[in-house]
Amino acid sequence: MTQKLSAVPLWQDRRFRGAIFNFFIYAILIAVGAIILLPLSWMLTAALRGEGETVFTVPTSWFPTESFHFENFARILTYESYPLWRPTLNTLFLVTLNVIGTVLSNSLIAFAFARLRFPGRDLLFRIIVFTMLLPGAALLIPSFLLFNQLGWYGTYYPLWVPAFFGNAWSIFITRQYMRSFPRDLDDAARIDGCGYFGIYRHIILPMSKPVLTVLAVFTIVGVWNDFTGPLIYLSNSDQFTLAIALDYFRRSAFSTMSVNTTNLVMAASLLSVLPILILYFFLQEYLIGGIASVGLKG
Amino acid sequence: MADIQQLSVRATTIEKEPKKMHLARREAIAAYLFISPWIVGFVLFLLAPVAISLYASFTRWTLIGPPPRWVGFENFEQIFTRDRYFWSSIRITLEFILLTLPPGLILGLSLALLLNQKVRGIRLFRTIFYIPAVVSGVAVSILWLNLLNSEVGAVNQILRSLGVVDPPNWLNSTQWVRPAVAIMSLWGVGGTAVIYLAGLQNIPIHLYEAAEIDGASSWQAFWKITLPLISPTLFFMLITGLIASFQVFTPALILGTGTGGFFSPSPELRFYLVHLYTVAFREGKLGTASALAWIFIILSGIVTLGVYYISEKWVYYEESGVNNDTKT
Structure with a gap:
């Protein structure tokens, strides 16, 4: 020593x-x-x-x-002038539809790009990659013009219908994942009499659960926190989602409620943060893994 | 007999050829059915809006009122010459980029280097660092609205206890309101650290081992190995950061309106997208807003291409294409 x-x-x-x-x-x-x-x-x-x-x-x-x-949380959910239980349910409704739409559409689309041969495949895929470069905010006004023409202003349609038609980024990562399975799987299934939909449904879909979970988690977080979409398309406070209801609640709290309601506003903020935090703690591998893969694609 | 044999041979070849073609065609038809949602969505939710807005940018198109009327380049002319907020929104946005992007890139990479250390409990810290990236922007903005309260807020209390006699007025000061938003956005910088971390973990360890054998210090290893190999990720973050800065919206709308009117942002926080939103939905000028949207589309295209062009000089791609096909 x-x-x-x-x-x-x-x-x-x-x-x-x-x-x-x-x-x-x-x-x-x-x-x-x-x-x-x-x-x-x-x-x-x-x-x-x-x-x-x-x-x-x-x-x-x-x-x-x-x-x-702790009764503060019950109070904000049932607050006389603006109860927050309704926006919470509205948000859950939108989240559910978006998750179903995203998982369904992107898995179908990505399956074709990953496992099937068809003329124009590479060109179409290049278009998808190109549209990934388009910043979301650039489409804010263009989409509004379209949905307004369709008479969808003041409805939920603009906030969930597009989810059923695929999304460039989701198609990209799902396709990358689905491409990694051996080709023999499809051939074996075909010999067993599986059609293309059968291969998708019984072979590829079950194997793609991890990447589809990534899509689902991102959709949940994105839709739950989305502020811009509901702000632009929803007109009636009964339709509000939690993100805009929270701001609405804060403003009305400041003007109409008793002098100091910061505790209630913070309880409302926590209501909008806590479910996502809990989800995050359980599914963080999917979220962080998904984020990391975005960065690596460069 | 020979005839029959020949015939049967011909029959099989005839049968085989169409069957093969048939199979390829069936696969193509199936594939197009599978991707049909994307094709419909691409036309309906991307091409159509973009085309409509291009048309709209040459019209006077109002939220409520008379049908759109063709006005040629009037919207663009108005934006570039008479819109007093357009240039200020560009200036404010560029200033914000200078305020957040360099510190964001450096802090993000530093946190990633920190998270890349092999110490016990590092995963817990990774979990914590990423939290701001998943929580609602509205809730976070409202939270910081309170933390940055100039009289009783926590931030100024800390500053006072550190001996700052006259801490900034933050959100009520024209000078400090943008740094306040910058502080808030830097609070979320841990979200980007995760992306750098993935890049760092992709660097082969044998490079560091070789450097150590050659007697390189860890400082040299950082400059000669880590930085060149992480440069594609840095470049990616630079582009996404630039474009994201042009889309600052939620915090500006919530912090900027303070307790004033409903969604009418203060001029100091009229970032590009906030300006676009105000023109479209507060003033109801959808034609002008479409022109602003198109300016943004073109601008972000130029920025992406420009940075891409510059980066060719200093971004190091280990065998070109290696980064294009990383498996998830």
Whole structure:
């Protein structure tokens, strides 16, 4: 021991330097983690404040330690002037339709591009890749003009019908995944008397569950959080989704409710954040894996 | 006998040929049935809107009122010469890009390098860093609206305790409102770290091992190995970041309106898309808005091509095409 110490000074010892290095890594990781988590923790603290209690304490209370008014969540769901249970159900309705549409349409389309031969396939696929470059916001007004002409303004149609017609990015990642299965599978199924739809339904679809889960999770998160679409197409506050209802609630809370309703507004914000967070914790591999694959395609 | 044999041979060849063709044709027909939703959607929800809006950009087309009327280049002329918000929205957007994109790229890559360390519990941190990317933009904006409250908000309380006597007025200050939105958007930078992380984990370890044998420091390894090999991802993030900055909308609409009128943004936060939205839905000028949409489409095309052209010089692609076909 002493021999070793005399041979190598402490600051040159590999293990010692490793420990110092790890200490700094953890210090930064924890600092960044705190910057991300503390605002959310403050949201919870504020959401659990009782009526008349101040939300903005000096110094800031980051953690819920004294007030635990869980009834706030029930209150916002059934609030007299603007109950949030309805927007919550509306959002769930849209999420469900979008998930069904996305999984169904993109798996069918991607199956053909991945497993079948047909004239024009490569050209059509190149068009799909090209449309991936088009930024979503560029289509905001163009789509509005079309849906308005169709008389779909003030209805849910613009917010779910397009999901049933495929989406470039989803087709792309699903096709990449479906291409990775061996060709023999299709041939074996065909010998067993499977038609093309049978191959899709019984062979490829079950094997594509991971990538379809990625699509589903992204759709859930995207539709649940979507602000622009509902903002543009919905006119009646009975139709509002949670994202716009939340802002609507905040504004009306400020103008009509009692002086300090920040606790209720924070409870409402938490209502819109919490289900997605729970989903994220259970399915994070799919979400992060999906995001990573987008980046890698370059 | 020979005749019959010949005949049967001919019969089989005749039968075989059409059957083969038939099979290929059946496969093609099936394939087109499978992709028919996309074809319909492409025509109906992409080509049609784009064509309508191109036409609309040359008309006076109002939300409510008389049918569209052809006005030629009037909308574009009006935007470039008389629209006082158009140039300011471009300036505001470019300024915001300068404010968020370089720090975003550097922070995103730094966090990814951090997450790439082989220390215990690193997956937990990855989970935490990615949280801002999945939570609702509206809820996050409302949250920061409170955190950035100039008198009682948490941010200024921290600044005061650090000795800043006169912390910024953030959302109520014309000077600080955009940095406030920038801070909010940088809070979500962990979402991009995950993409860099995937790029980092794609770098073959043997390169680092070779560098270590050659006596390279980890600093040298970063500049000579990590950075060149991560450059395609950096490039991808640069383009998506540029285009995303032109689409800043939700935070601007929520923070910018504050407690004022319903969805009427303050001029300081009139980013490009916010301007487009205001022209279309607050002022009801769909023709002008279509022209703005087309300017945006052309602009993002130029940006993408331009950055692509520049990047040829410094983005390193290990055997071209290796990044095009990465399996999910």
